[in-house]
Amino acid sequence: MPMIMLLRQIRLFSQVELSRLWLTRRGLMTLAATAVVWFFLLRYAIAPASEILQEPNFQKSLTAAFGMLGLHQLLNWPAPELTLYWMLSLILLPFLSLVFTANQLSSDAARGTLRFISLRSSRTAIVLGRFCGQLIVQLCLILLSLTATLAISAVRQGGISWQAIEAALLISCHLLIVLMPFTALMTVFSAWARSSRLALSLAIVSLGVAFGLLSWLIYHQPDTAFLLEYMPGAQIWQLIPAQGWQSLQLAALPLAQTAVFLLIAQQILSRRAL
Amino acid sequence: MNNPIIKVSQLTKSYGRHKVLNNISFEINTGETVALIGQNGAGKTTLFSLLCGYIKADSGSMQLLGQQPGSQALFGNVSALPQDAQLDPAFSIGEQLCFYGQLQGLTARAARAETERVLALVDLGSHYHTKAGALSHGMRKRACMAQAFIGSPALILLDEPTAGLDPANALHIRELISDLSQHTSFLISSHNIFELERLCNKVLYLQDGQLQQHHAQPNESTAHLSLQLAAGPGNAVVDSEEVCQQLRQLAGVKEVTAGRNHEYQLSYQSQVVDDFDIRLLQCLAANGWQYKQLSKGKSLEQQLFARKKMAAV
Numbered sequence: 001m002p003m004i005m006l007l008r009q010i011r012l013f014s015q016v017e018l019s020r021l022w023l024t025r026r027g028l029m030t031l032a033a034t035a036v037v038w039f040f041l042l043r044y045a046i047a048p049a050s051e052i053l054q055e056p057n058f059q060k061s062l063t064a065a066f067g068m069l070g071l072h073q074l075l076n077w078p079a080p081e082l083t084l085y086w087m088l089s090l091i092l093l094p095f096l097s098l099v100f101t102a103n104q105l106s107s108d109a110a111r112g113t114l115r116f117i118s119l120r121s122s123r124t125a126i127v128l129g130r131f132c133g134q135l136i137v138q139l140c141l142i143l144l145s146l147t148a149t150l151a152i153s154a155v156r157q158g159g160i161s162w163q164a165i166e167a168a169l170l171i172s173c174h175l176l177i178v179l180m181p182f183t184a185l186m187t188v189f190s191a192w193a194r195s196s197r198l199a200l201s202l203a204i205v206s207l208g209v210a211f212g213l214l215s216w217l218i219y220h221q222p223d224t225a226f227l228l229e230y231m232p233g234a235q236i237w238q239l240i241p242a243q244g245w246q247s248l249q250l251a252a253l254p255l256a257q258t259a260v261f262l263l264i265a266q267q268i269l270s271r272r273a274l
Numbered sequence: 275m276n277n278p279i280i281k282v283s284q285l286t287k288s289y290g291r292h293k294v295l296n297n298i299s300f301e302i303n304t305g306e307t308v309a310l311i312g313q314n315g316a317g318k319t320t321l322f323s324l325l326c327g328y329i330k331a332d333s334g335s336m337q338l339l340g341q342q343p344g345s346q347a348l349f350g351n352v353s354a355l356p357q358d359a360q361l362d363p364a365f366s367i368g369e370q371l372c373f374y375g376q377l378q379g380l381t382a383r384a385a386r387a388e389t390e391r392v393l394a395l396v397d398l399g400s401h402y403h404t405k406a407g408a409l410s411h412g413m414r415k416r417a418c419m420a421q422a423f424i425g426s427p428a429l430i431l432l433d434e435p436t437a438g439l440d441p442a443n444a445l446h447i448r449e450l451i452s453d454l455s456q457h458t459s460f461l462i463s464s465h466n467i468f469e470l471e472r473l474c475n476k477v478l479y480l481q482d483g484q485l486q487q488h489h490a491q492p493n494e495s496t497a498h499l500s501l502q503l504a505a506g507p508g509n510a511v512v513d514s515e516e517v518c519q520q521l522r523q524l525a526g527v528k529e530v531t532a533g534r535n536h537e538y539q540l541s542y543q544s545q546v547v548d549d550f551d552i553r554l555l556q557c558l559a560a561n562g563w564q565y566k567q568l569s570k571g572k573s574l575e576q577q578l579f580a581r582k583k584m585a586a587v
């Protein structure tokens with residue numbers, strides 16, 4: 001397929017996913033659920049914890065306790081709200097991503113809608129288009145929650161600095177890259193499963209079994225511990241204390257994982273009877 | 275005209291041990307409207323799915339417009355109404371058809387215009403903004419059919435196009451297919467023999483995984499007539515034995531068989547009498563019998579299933 005046609009179809013699929021978020025009842029429910037979750041996190045976790053993070057005694061304690069691990073770097077974000085947002089998002093969003101992106105292909109396949117689409121588009125374009133669409137949707141949700149976090153910071157500090165905006169952009173880039181392999185993993189399972197619920201269950205069970213088997217293997221063969229570094233999300237612990245744009249060098253592994261998962265999803269959908 | 279738009283050769287498809295299609299071969303030429311007939315489970319939908327590229331064949335080859343099924347060169351040139359496929363209930367039918375048009379390569383504006391055109395074709399012009407989930411079964415079916423007409427493809431595959439439609443809409447769809455068949459080739463699967471008889475000039479009959487090809491306009495020396503007499507209040511009492519006896523006395527008649535509901539099948543030598551139908555009408559008038567329906571040739575149903583019955587006997 002000519003590359004221009006492929007890119008055009010990916011754009012069209014992405015536009016549909018954006019419309020699904022902003023213009024359908026289900027999408028608006030997703031937005032509402034996200035807003036509620038972040039309201040409680042911002043109101044009852046991030047805002048009060050930001051005050052604590054600013055106390056000099058707490059900062060000294062944190063540096064003393066976790067200085068070896070580099071966690072004191074967390075205090076270097078331009079606003080304490082961003083520090084807490086960064087930590088919460090890195091841990092929460094991969095799990096939420098599994099839930100929100102579980103229905104990339106399975107419903108359309110079960111309903112037969114993919115039969116209409118596959119007469120007009122290659123299965124490769126369908127896989128890449130749906131994946132990109134889900135990423136853009138998640139980027140929207142990240143930007144919305146980050147904007148709310150910056151707003152809380154601005155209210156508390158009485159203004160907002162350029163450094164805070166730049167840090168927010170860096171956080172959104174990092175989070176998008178962190179979510180890529182999880183979203184691609186759900187592309188795989190939604191290409192294979194007959195429903196989004198089954199796709200989600202399979203993903204959770206597969207990740208659990210993979211971690212379990214690796215743990216067992218590492219227990220018996222400690223030399224194989226390096227395999228854990230190739231699991232989706234393995235770079236998250238290195239990312240927590242990371243600062244600055246140079247930390248994007250940690251993106252290589254999730255990008256490679258994403259490419260592998262998308263290739264598997266493409267192969268599954270190409271062989272699947274529609 | 276002898277330009278195959280579909281060429282299938284030695285196609286085989288099995289599900290487990292059950293061989294659904296067994297080494298079938300056929301060709302469909304440009305401009306033909308072809309019926310695909312068979313009992314439930316005969317393999318019609320499997321053949322459709324193979325031609326659309328939804329599933330892979332075990333062996334054999336298929337070409338549509340000279341391309342493999344599912345090939346990118348077919349996007350926009352081949353379309354289909356798959357059985358039981360539904361549009362996304364979350365979006366309006368206009369949005370979805372517009373999206374399909376754009377996937378085929380149309381600009382947003384052209385896709386919108388094309389969507390309005392095809393929705394008007396199936397009498398859903400006023401439902402552009404209606405969500406697929408809010409439509410009745412028949413309207414959803416027509417919306418699904420509309421997507422098959424986007425971009426005026428060269429070949430359209432329709433699996434049960436009028437199933438679930440009310441008689442008025444079924445008639446409308448038949449007329450629409452008839453009009454479009456001037457420029458487009460159709461392969462239509464249906465259990466409605468009368469519908470296929472009206473629309474199609476070639477029949478593919480699937481039976482036990484094998485294909486029997488049948489042309490709807492045979493060139494035989496023996497001609498056939500189908501007759502149905504009117505019965506009930508205001509009409510003479512009809513005794514089928516007597517009717518058969520009278521009809522057998524007509525010149526050139528080879529065989530008369532009585533069916534249910536005052537239906538009769540007549541076979542006669544067309545070379546012997548060229549005004550047989552007039553003589554038949556005169557015979558009916560002389561006996562005071564009113565006819566309800568008189569048609570030349572055997573119905574497709576009789577051609578296909580009477581032969582099957584004879585084979586079974």
